Amino acid sequence: EVQLVESGGGSVQPGGSLRLSCAASGFTFSRYWMTWVRQAAGKGLEWVANIKEDGSEKFYVDSVKGRFTISRDNAKDSLYLQLNSLRAEDSAVYYCARSGDLVYWGQGTLVTVSS
Amino acid sequence: SYELTQPPSMSVSPGQTARITCSGDLLPKKYVYWYQQKSGQVPVLVMSEDNKRPSGIPERFSGSSSGTMATLTISGAQVEDEADYYCYSSYDSGDLWVFGGGTKVTVL
Numbered sequence: 001e002v003q004l005v006e007s008g009g010g011s012v013q014p015g016g017s018l019r020l021s022c023a024a025s026g027f028t029f030s031r032y033w034m035t036w037v038r039q040a041a042g043k044g045l046e047w048v049a050n051i052k053e054d055g056s057e058k059f060y061v062d063s064v065k066g067r068f069t070i071s072r073d074n075a076k077d078s079l080y081l082q083l084n085s086l087r088a089e090d091s092a093v094y095y096c097a098r099s100g101d102l103v104y105w106g107q108g109t110l111v112t113v114s115s
Numbered sequence: 116s117y118e119l120t121q122p123p124s125m126s127v128s129p130g131q132t133a134r135i136t137c138s139g140d141l142l143p144k145k146y147v148y149w150y151q152q153k154s155g156q157v158p159v160l161v162m163s164e165d166n167k168r169p170s171g172i173p174e175r176f177s178g179s180s181s182g183t184m185a186t187l188t189i190s191g192a193q194v195e196d197e198a199d200y201y202c203y204s205s206y207d208s209g210d211l212w213v214f215g216g217g218t219k220v221t222v223l
Contacts (some may be wrong), residue, residue: 004130035212044217045150045158050210059210062116101148101163102203108157 001105002026004096009109016086020109022079022096030054030074033099036081038092039108046082046092050099064090087112117141117206119215126221133189135218137202140183147185148203149178151196152217158201162187189220196223 008020022034036048049060049070058070069082079096093108127133137147139196149162160169161177175190185204187200189196202215 036213039223040183045152045201045203045214047212047214050212057210061211095157101160101167102150102158102167103160105157 001095002098004098004104004106004107006094006096006106009094009111011067011112011114012086013115014087014113018083018086018111020081020083020094020096020111022081022106024077024079024096024098027098027104029072029077034070034072034079035097035099035102036068036079037056037095037096037097037102037105038090040089043092048094051079083111086111088113117211117212117213119202119204120201121200121215122219123216124219126190126222126223127189129194129222130191133192133196133220133222135187135189135200135220136200137185137187137204137215138183139185139204139215141206142180142183142185142204145179145204145206145209147180149187149202151198152201153198161200185195192222194222196220210220 003025005023035050051058067085071080081108091113095108096106098104150160151161152158166178167208170211177188199217201217205212
């Protein structure tokens with residue numbers, strides 16, 4: 001059974017940082033692109049970033065470029081999202097998902113940016 | 116950047132047909148995926164690559180794409196189909212992705 005479990009969310013002040021993690025199981029993690037999606041409270045889904053199987057290619061939505069970094073550790077079957085210079089508008093539930101058709105999603109981790 | 120446009124909301128009576136549209140300039144060349152998100156839940160893939168229904172999704176869900184518009188059709192909508200629906204597609208050589216704004220479907 002495929003499982004994706006996010007962790008690392010929390011409350012942080014504007015300008016602060018967080019590191020989100022996503023632990024994958026039930027499939028060969030190193031063979032798949034992976035994606036982060038976020039959803040602010042009461043708002044729609046927003047694609048945030050994705051990363052190639054070997055980590056050699058990474059892509060971001062314009063609003064997070066230069067502030068967020070996606071990475072992965074295939075030896076640990078784990079995906080990460082480093083969030084720096086956080087703003088109030090980054091407050092959201094962050095989901096990791098297996099790329100392509102996004103058929104598999106985690107339960108999400110909540111990030112709240114507030115002073 | 117690139118945008119996918121969906122109607123914000125629609126209402127349908129039980130047993131009637133709901134057609135949810137998604138428009139985007141690149142849709143003639145890119146697949147569209149559709150997700151159903153019920154209140155407080157994680158999104159669920161209900162249609163892949165324009166018209167491929169994943170295992171476990173009821174047959175009343177179907178998808179199509181023509182020109183710059185993709186459509187998710189719920190034939191004989193049920194009360195349990197009440198949810199937000201999002202389309203999703205790629206652009207910029209397939210490296211970047213975007214969701215539509217979502218359509219809130221009310222079945223009553």
